[in-house]
Amino acid sequence: MQFAGISFKTTEFAPTFTIDSVSVDNFSCTFYYSNDTLILYPNSTIQPYSLFDVSISYHGNATSGGEYRGLTNTYSSDYNQYITWTLSESFHLKEWLPCKQDLTDRLDSAWIFITVDSTCKAGSEGKLTAIVPLSNGKVRYEWKERHPIVYYLLSIAVGKYAEYNFNVHIPGLSDSLFVMNYIYKDPQCLLDNKADIERTADFLRIYSDKFGMYPFADEKYGHCQVPLGGGMEHQTMTSLGYFIHWLVAHEMAHMWFGDHITCANWQDIWINEGFASYGEYVILQNYFDQQTADITMRHFQFRGRIEPEGSIYVPFEIAWDENRIFNGNLSYKKGAALIHMIRYLCDDDSIFFYGLKQLQNIYADSVLTGADVRNLFEAITGKDFHALFDQYYYGKGYPIYNIRWFQDSTQTGWGDLSIQIEQRGSSADNNLFTIPLPFELFKQQQVETIKLTPSQNIQTFTIQTNGLKIDSIHFDP
Missing domain, CATH: 3.30.2010.30 (Zincin-like)
Known part of the structure; x- marks a missing residue:
């Protein structure tokens, strides 16, 4: 089969470069170049689905x-x-x-x-x-x-x-x-x-x-x-x-997340920058100390809250805006905080890090999206991560909580504990967050950790205490 002309966007050139000649399979061919599209007119036969070599000679100065x-x-x-x-x-x-x-x-x-x-x-x-x-x-x-x-x-x-x-x-x-x-x-x-x-x-x-x-x-x-x-x-x-x-830790983490596996499009730059930022936390936790790692994670979370209308996922209409792609608050810091939430929901570090290794194995030398990450963790944990990604990855902003608690005393001791969770979103477009929330209950020199999952903007939960007095509670310890 002889193609009279092949049009494909094979090469992008800066305007300071000039194409001198083009050959296909070592045969010179006529070409036309306009608007970043190189159109070739080969003189040799190219069979369907076959490989062929294109050689382009050019000169010029880099911008x-x-x-x-x-x-x-x-x-x-x-x-x-x-x-x-x-x-x-x-x-x-x-x-x-x-x-x-x-x-x-x-x-x-x-x-x-x-x-x-x-x-x-x-x-x-x-x-x-x-x-x-x-x-x-x-x-x-x-x-x-x-x-x-x-x-x-x-x-x-x-x-x-x-x-x-x-x-x-x-x-x-x-x-x-x-x-x-x-x-x-x-x-x-x-x-x-x-x-x-x-x-x-x-x-x-x-x-x-x-x-x-x-x-x-x-x-x-x-x-x-x-x-x-x-x-x-x-x-x-x-x-x-x-x-x-x-900085050394961040850039090195990219060898796994960004280089070996890469975001499939700039909207999912989180694959690169969120995971590399989380690499900083991993190094702090494993090379330095947990206290320093915790301080850094709180800083990541603080940075994410600077953008009350922002999402980690880059909206399509601004997916070519490099200032938005590389927004440090959203793509990097909030992105790292989301990965920490994935780890929290896994509730088992061995499963979480197994998931990271599986990403490397499955998508080696390839690309993936945030949805691919979600699907993999659902597969290895059996849990539903759709709410997490809908609310924290694709959704705008973050939740703002108002926590109230009380416990009645009775003639025979202390009654059940009531915890009221009131929430609203920093963005009106994303007003309900349904991720399990951790609480520490302090009672008579004992500490108990519980998780409550809100499904409404105002919701009260009742927790049995077996007659023990709750001295204090700690939200999101």
Whole structure:
């Protein structure tokens, strides 16, 4: 079968690039490019359902929009360094590399060859397979990523870097994991950050235990230090501005949630950012202490309450607004608080973390939605998570509770306990929340925990006390 013309959106280009030629299966072909659509007119026969190769030659300069916008060159005043680096999430890979920006269509692999001055190093994804000397004082860094990768996780970082590398043993891994760090070439930089960088080893072990084995263990994990106010989870080699523990933990968690499995669309960015934020809590709980973890979770919950009309799920009409996609209060902090609620409803940490591992197994190198997460936890627990997701994920705002309790005394002792739960939503669009609420009952040096599930905006529950006096109650301990 001969196709007279094939029209498909194979490549997006910045306007600063020019296409020189296109070939299909090594045969030159006529092409037309307009409005991000490349239309090919191949001269060779292409059979239905068969694979064919398209090669595109182009030239031009990358646009430079600054932080969060493709390719940029930035100065770090802390250590007197200039770094050229990229950040392409969500829609900016095309500004420095022609590409197909589709979350559901991963590259099956990537070779990233970077030619730089011999005084520089160049970091990227996968394994560094060669450093090739060239003429005129240049070298070529040849990186090969053999795992499938989402388009926006491709990156480069170039600078006069120093290296601080080490190997990590992870239980269950037959060989050690190589950890590679490109840091600013200033001796003070390593002195300032060495202890924080070395925490990477323990964090990798914790996540591998809780989420499943590090998914890119046959390649590496690492960091490229760049003048960035935060970090970016480039696959196998995070770009970040500093090595504070919560940032290292957040970006590393993305290797599981964001890189290995990815949101199917930007409306479900919670898959990436909510779970990575919850990774911060997991590290605090398992590496530091529970008190610090609890303080952080309360902060996450507080941040979610800053947006009384907001939902974790990004509404369709603003799904291309990057300020909304990466809203720290909703996609990140409230998203992490929702995951904590899933853990609470599982009521068994072994089941909860089994669920996280199953997400990695089922959706490996693929995409998923919030509904997929809901369905998986329903399947492994036998519980209904629809109300939780309808009210806290898709729904706006949060509940506001007014709790009253009283207990009558009788001639023979104390009567039953009455607890009245009155609630309203911060948003009029989401006014009833039906998740079980925990209470601690303090009575005669005893503490009993109960859960009450409201189904109305004002509801009174009666609890038998067997004649014991209730000294106090604690809501949502």
